[in-house]
Amino acid sequence: MNGTPASDGPAASPDGAGAPRRRGRPPAAESAGTRDRILDAAREEFSARGYEKTSVRGIAKAAGVDSALVHHYFGTKERVFEAAVEVAFGPVIDEREPVLEGPLDEVGERMTRMIIGLWENPVTRTPLLAIVRSAVDNETAAAVFRRLVAGQLLTRITGRLDLPDAELRAELAAAQLVGIAMIRHVIRVEPLASADPEDIVRRVAPVVQGHLTGP
Template sequence: MTDAPAGKGTGVRRRGRPPRTESADTRDRILVTAREEFSEHGFEKTSVRAIAKAAGVDSALVHHYFGTKEQIFEAAIAVAFAPVVDAPGAIADGPLEGVGERLTRFVFGIWENPTTRTPLLAIVRSAVNNETAAAVFRRLIAAQLLSRLAQQVDHPDGELRADLAAAQLVGCAMLRYVIKVEPLASADVEQIVARIAPVVQGHLTGP
């Protein structure tokens, strides 16, 4: 009796490219794992090998799907900034009256959403110590939203005003979600918006 050909009747899959559905599932699993690893350890202390091990795949497969660690990082956190691509039209193009509240609600809405919070934690923790992560932050946040806001503000120092508004929001978010300073960490988000929005508005349109 002859042996069955490889892949027929033996449960052994032929070598070659995996089925498309399996490829998509594997890619998604790597992305989810990468977000978790970057969020917990930051960019510097996260390796491709660690991501691969946690995802249950080979390091070469991670490189195959995403390339370098920098590219993996950007892909892993991009989901958090997908809303930012569409946000400028709703936030910056509206009337300047009330823009502080619109922007504040938008930012804290992303932080309050568990799906987008993890990649945000990853990039904030990483950007503090790594220039690559900081560059991703500037590209995905500053270029997409702040520059649009600066153009709408009718002041010669519009860019500075937009940066100060961002600093107010990012600083508050870091204290609440990253450092978890109390009572800010457990305060109701509506209370935070009510306190922060007028300050952001003042940065953008105040004297």
């Protein structure tokens, strides 16, 4: 015996510093905004650097947390990427699903306007840039991109086309719009990079409609 009185462990400082972190879920007060802050930082990092050049350590630094906390919430960089883009992008597509309804001979314009609108909105542009830039050179990111595009967009359009090549038609329409987004927002080739969005919609919508319902 050394005469040291028994205790329940080291006393925690008022902000929790120095207290041993317990295994399992962090306290609610700690976790309330931390996860969202990590996801916001991840979207910015993936958007600016792409999947390969983004690290868990970099995400943690941008979010102002320890790397271990990123692993605690998400496990791997792949899961951080999936959560960061799906949380931001998926619900937007869900909310805009009615845009793809209505007369079939107008779906090309509605689809074009919806996709162009997502890219023009700074809130949704960041996760889209993260997906596109990362999917170019990384299979993990490409798989997330395919799942988002195929599962949340193309299947809804294909289901409306009563044609034997409906899937190919929907993919060609999507390729047209993704290509425009790449040139306009990623490669930034002029004059497309500075063109009026309404002018783009006016010119491209008939082409997308042709992919979907043309001969």
